[in-house]
Amino acid sequence: MVGAYPSGAGCSWPLRSLYKCPNLKIEEYSVLTNAGRARAMRAPGNVQGTFAFEQMIDTIAEKIGMDPIEFRKINYTDVDPDWGGKYTSKKLIEAYDQGAKAIGWEKRNKPGSGEGTVKRGIGMASQIWWGGGSPPGYATLKLNSDGSLNISSGTQDIGTGTYTILAQVASEILEIPMDKIQVTLGDTETGPYGTASGGSMTAPTMTPAVYDAAVQMMDKLKSGAAAILEVSEDELNYSNGIFTVKNDPQKTIDISKIVNELNARTLVTTGARNANPDGYAINTFGAQFADVEVDTETGKIKVNKIVAAHDIGRAINPMTLNNQIHGGVIQGLGFALFEERIMDSYTGKTVNANFHDYKVPTIKDTPEIVPIIVSETDTLISPVGAKGVGEPAIIPTAAAISNAVYNAIGVRIKSAPMTPDKVLNAINNL
Amino acid sequence: MKNFEYIQPGSLNAVSTLSKEKFVSSHLFAGGTDVLGLMKDNIISPDRLINLKNLPNMDKIVYKKGEGISIGTLVKISDIAENEDIMNHFTALAQAAGEVASPQLRNVGTLGGNICQRPRCWYFRGEFDCIRKGGGICYAYEGENKFHCIVGGGPCYIVHPSDTAVALTALNASIKIHSNGTMKEIPIREFFILPEDDPMKENILEPGEAITEIFIPELETGKKSAYIKLKERDVWDFMTVSIAAVADVSGSLINNVELAFGGTAPKPWYDENINKVFINSKISDLETNVKKIFNDSELLSKNKYKLQLIRNLTKRILNNFSA
Numbered sequence A: 001m002v003g004a005y006p007s008g009a010g011c012s013w014p015l016r017s018l019y020k021c022p023n024l025k026i027e028e029y030s031v032l033t034n035a036g037r038a039r040a041m042r043a044p045g046n047v048q049g050t051f052a053f054e055q056m057i058d059t060i061a062e063k064i065g066m067d068p069i070e071f072r073k074i075n076y077t078d079v080d081p082d083w084g085g086k087y088t089s090k091k092l093i094e095a096y097d098q099g100a101k102a103i104g105w106e107k108r109n110k111p112g113s114g115e116g117t118v119k120r121g122i123g124m125a126s127q128i129w130w131g132g133g134s135p136p137g138y139a140t141l142k143l144n145s146d147g148s149l150n151i152s153s154g155t156q157d158i159g160t161g162t163y164t165i166l167a168q169v170a171s172e173i174l175e176i177p178m179d180k181i182q183v184t185l186g187d188t189e190t191g192p193y194g195t196a197s198g199g200s201m202t203a204p205t206m207t208p209a210v211y212d213a214a215v216q217m218m219d220k221l222k223s224g225a226a227a228i229l230e231v232s233e234d235e236l237n238y239s240n241g242i243f244t245v246k247n248d249p250q251k252t253i254d255i256s257k258i259v260n261e262l263n264a265r266t267l268v269t270t271g272a273r274n275a276n277p278d279g280y281a282i283n284t285f286g287a288q289f290a291d292v293e294v295d296t297e298t299g300k301i302k303v304n305k306i307v308a309a310h311d312i313g314r315a316i317n318p319m320t321l322n323n324q325i326h327g328g329v330i331q332g333l334g335f336a337l338f339e340e341r342i343m344d345s346y347t348g349k350t351v352n353a354n355f356h357d358y359k360v361p362t363i364k365d366t367p368e369i370v371p372i373i374v375s376e377t378d379t380l381i382s383p384v385g386a387k388g389v390g391e392p393a394i395i396p397t398a399a400a401i402s403n404a405v406y407n408a409i410g411v412r413i414k415s416a417p418m419t420p421d422k423v424l425n426a427i428n429n430l
Numbered sequence B: 001m002k003n004f005e006y007i008q009p010g011s012l013n014a015v016s017t018l019s020k021e022k023f024v025s026s027h028l029f030a031g032g033t034d035v036l037g038l039m040k041d042n043i044i045s046p047d048r049l050i051n052l053k054n055l056p057n058m059d060k061i062v063y064k065k066g067e068g069i070s071i072g073t074l075v076k077i078s079d080i081a082e083n084e085d086i087m088n089h090f091t092a093l094a095q096a097a098g099e100v101a102s103p104q105l106r107n108v109g110t111l112g113g114n115i116c117q118r119p120r121c122w123y124f125r126g127e128f129d130c131i132r133k134g135g136g137i138c139y140a141y142e143g144e145n146k147f148h149c150i151v152g153g154g155p156c157y158i159v160h161p162s163d164t165a166v167a168l169t170a171l172n173a174s175i176k177i178h179s180n181g182t183m184k185e186i187p188i189r190e191f192f193i194l195p196e197d198d199p200m201k202e203n204i205l206e207p208g209e210a211i212t213e214i215f216i217p218e219l220e221t222g223k224k225s226a227y228i229k230l231k232e233r234d235v236w237d238f239m240t241v242s243i244a245a246v247a248d249v250s251g252s253l254i255n256n257v258e259l260a261f262g263g264t265a266p267k268p269w270y271d272e273n274i275n276k277v278f279i280n281s282k283i284s285d286l287e288t289n290v291k292k293i294f295n296d297s298e299l300l301s302k303n304k305y306k307l308q309l310i311r312n313l314t315k316r317i318l319n320n321f322s323a
């Protein structure tokens, strides 16, 4: 459904790209509805598509009597099935293996085989998304005469940690402490063009731009140091803001002095996101695992644990990365169990347009979440090696929960959210 | 929002006089957690709000062993949930209070306000001119009715939203009401009304009347009480279905039981015939006995699951007494 105005995203990309399948026919069409227009959503279309598709994959695996992970592994693909491009990196098998271990996959029983009224189940689902970033994207660095650094860019931080990771990348190359770096974002008047918050693009697009600007800054500093110290650039060592002459360690100069001695006041560089490699497919991958309990007398589903194993290239900052995964999983939990726009079909009005009837999960509904990063880096994309995580984190959550629910009760719930009424109706064949 | 007057009278007589003044629409205000929502959503637009906060002695809990407990109308829901006498002797009420909304709302909402809160039907709370708001049709009847009633409906199909009212109904509480200078006491089982009597009101209160306290008689020896509630979300959610029970269970035998059902009807549902199914029955027969209740329910297009749910929860709450 696309609402009253055609816009939005398809749901079929996971079906087309997640597995190797030589004979695949997919038909997808949009339906205009007399409802409000489609709005922005984390991983538009893919949460929905994955919810349906990964349940189908589990169903097929069960029909042929195969373990769902085994089935996914034999249908694994090294190349993008759509056009044959090789992936810059793909660690989906690692996500299956590490996730399965963390959830205790070996404890998984036959569907619906548990005793008692509250039944336990384990399930999983895979994820694919873009998230490699691309040009254009720029960042300007200003090194001040006190040795402090400003980074500015027209991109933004919507709570995801952009400020932190941009500073980190510059700090890593220039060896300037984080507390001497100031980042100015969200203003296209003062900063050069930066990417919009969408497509999990910000980290993989903007960190290489900062990297490029920092490398240029390093070149300027080095040539400045060489000129002032009257040595060649090869004769210099650099560490923690200080150049030292290799053969004469008494001869040193720090970066703030370089700026002053050059009478530059500020050194300025602007970096750009590099082009992506030709002929490659760039994707993020992951697998999430759910451990759930279903109360067969009330229809209520309780999620005990979610393991989220993701291939997102390099983890620049594990803390902000884990926050993204927590946020994605909790939002996915909302999609799986609670959140639904309920529209009166006679009037077309939404009856639950408030935060009380439209139920987002609270902390009491939130399970233990275990993020696992299975990737090291992806240097084919950029020297930084990061892919995005914002959207990957939400994509497989609901599908993993639904497969776990099936494993618990042996009945498929085919529409989200899986509220108690639907579960009871499914159990009692109503 | 329309301009309104805000008054904090110091006596019940003043409350009566102020709320009955001709050509002025008045509304009583306790914690305000429901009143303010109703005003913001344009469901009520009173000329005058009468805050009960300054009335003396209405925020007290007094327990007299052997007699019962009196709870002032202004006692906060959170204080009920945590009161030792209520937890020990009227457990269902403490549990029901603990299930209400969220900690913030429980800290502000009062017992009287909780009982008198307006229904949560989303058509009633939304921009629909339905029967309960004086309009001509019930939008829920053929619309989005998964949370609506399965008994007692027509022409309106709300469920009563209050958790505490369900517990108080099972506990056979009575409600003390100040009515134009005199006091009256009404059993809670007669306090709420069905839409067939008046689809625009949920209880018998008339303008000029105010609840002053709620009294619960001491349970007979051997009886205990409990409350269970299914909500979709673990906190900050109204009941899908809830049940309060006062029961005397020895071993595997149910000697006596009084059940009240929430999320089931336009008022906390109490039916002697349901009690009779379980009185002097065995716990081991629950599975068959629950099938005998609510057979006369009128299921709507999207609330069929409630019948099974009510039966399952009845089984569960009674089972818990023998555990």
Ligand SMILES: Cc1cc2nc3c(=O)[nH]c(=O)nc-3n(C[C@H](O)[C@H](O)[C@H](O)COP(=O)(O)OP(=O)(O)OC[C@H]3O[C@@H](n4cnc5c(N)ncnc54)[C@H](O)[C@@H]3O)c2cc1C
Binding pocket: A356, B027, B028, B029, B030, B031, B032, B033, B034, B035, B036, B037, B052, B073, B077, B099, B100, B101, B102, B105, B108, B109, B110, B111, B112, B113, B114, B115, B116, B117, B118, B161, B162, B163, B164, B205, B209, B210, B211, B212, B236, B237, B238, B239
């Ligand atoms: C988001 C949300 C979630 C909620 N979830 C739940 C829930 O899960 N379970 C539940 O039971 N409730 C729930 N509630 C309702 C909440 O508990 C009530 O709003 C609260 O208990 C009302 O108390 P109050 O003192 O604030 O009442 P007020 O808002 O002040 O009054 C409510 C009504 O009672 C009348 N009134 C108040 N005192 C008297 C009196 N002494 N005599 C006569 N009439 C009186 C008022 O005129 C008004 O019509 C929820 C409310 C919200 C907003």
Ligand code: SF4
Binding pocket: B119, B121, B122, B123, B124, B130, B131, B132, B133, B137, B138, B139, B140, B141, B148, B155, B156, B157, B158
């Ligand atoms: S159930 Fe009652 S309140 Fe809801 S739409 Fe029908 S008449 Fe209105």
